[in-house]
Amino acid sequence: MSQLNLFDLSGRVAVITGGGGLLASEHAIALSAHGAKIILADFQLDKCKETAEVLAKDGVEVKAMFCDVTKKESWQKLLEDVMAEFGKVDILINNAGFTNQSKSANFDASFENFPLKDWNAIMNVNLTGTFLGCQVIGKHMVENNKGSIINLSLIYGFDGTNCCKSKINCNLLFLGRAFVPASLLCNYF
Numbered sequence: 500m501s502q503l504n505l506f507d508l509s510g511r512v513a514v515i516t517g518g519g520g521l522l523a524s525e526h527a528i529a530l531s532a533h534g535a536k537i538i539l540a541d542f543q544l545d546k547c548k549e550t551a552e553v554l555a556k557d558g559v560e561v562k563a564m565f566c567d568v569t570k571k572e573s574w575q576k577l578l579e580d581v582m583a584e585f586g587k588v589d590i591l592i593n594n595a596g597f598t599n600q601s602k603s604a605n606f607d608a609s610f611e612n613f614p615l616k617d618w619n620a621i622m623n624v625n626l627t628g629t630f631l632g633c634q635v636i637g638k639h640m641v642e643n644n645k646g647s648i649i650n651l652s653l654i655y656g657f658d659g660t661n662c663c664k665s666k667i668n669c670n671l672l673f674l675g676r677a678f679v680p681a682s683l684l685c686n687y688f
């Protein structure tokens with residue numbers, strides 16, 4: 500196998516959450532350059548559709564779909580929709596994030612005054628959302644005996660200042676073990 504073939508993703512189906520955000524289109528461009536079909540999923544479907552339209556003009560084979568990553572039933576509906584359209588999921592990028600672009604949290608508050616509702620909202624998207632994606636799409640991949648999951652961390656997740664991203668890093672060690680028997684790849688960036 501040549502080195503180029505190692506990166507061949509022809510016929511692979513990739514789901515990227517947080518599809519309307521800044522980094523999603525970069526993931527989409529990178530995967531599609533190697534032949535993957537892309538599903539951008541976001542709870543802001545309009546934003547996600549706009550991104551998909553721009554990418555489609557550049558030749559990316561892409562569809563926008565709704566998913567609220569904090570809700571298991573929404574992940575199940577996304578899987579159903581992707582199955583109906585493409586028949587499988589080969590790659591999942593858990594990219595949706597409650598970031599400082601999310602105007603709904605008071606990121607400027609000091610630690611002592613950081614609102615509990617904001618803490619819970621961040622945990623819900625960044626941690627629970629990633630967990631649910633690994634669970635729902637991971638189950639499908641286990642059934643297929645094949646798949647690759649990439650969970651987005653954050654550089655601050657390594658020094659502990661971004662607690663939920665630190666937890667993603669730890670949970671990945673657990674996931675890596677859980678999915679070993681089905682030969683699933685589970686990485687974080």
Ligand SMILES: NC(=O)c1ccc[n+]([C@@H]2O[C@H](COP(=O)([O-])OP(=O)(O)OC[C@H]3O[C@@H](n4cnc5c(N)ncnc54)[C@H](O)[C@@H]3O)[C@@H](O)[C@H]2O)c1
Nearest residue numbers: 517519520521522542567568595596598600652653654688
């Ligand atoms: N590794 C690093 O150093 C690094 C650096 C920057 C960002 N990141 C991570 O990369 C990811 C993407 O970053 P970005 O800059 O594109 O963020 P962004 O804020 O531009 O986009 C995030 C997207 O997630 C979506 N989202 C939020 N809550 C959701 C929910 N409940 N269901 C579905 N979608 C939801 C938003 O609608 C938005 O489109 C984040 O997880 C972020 O933490 C990592």
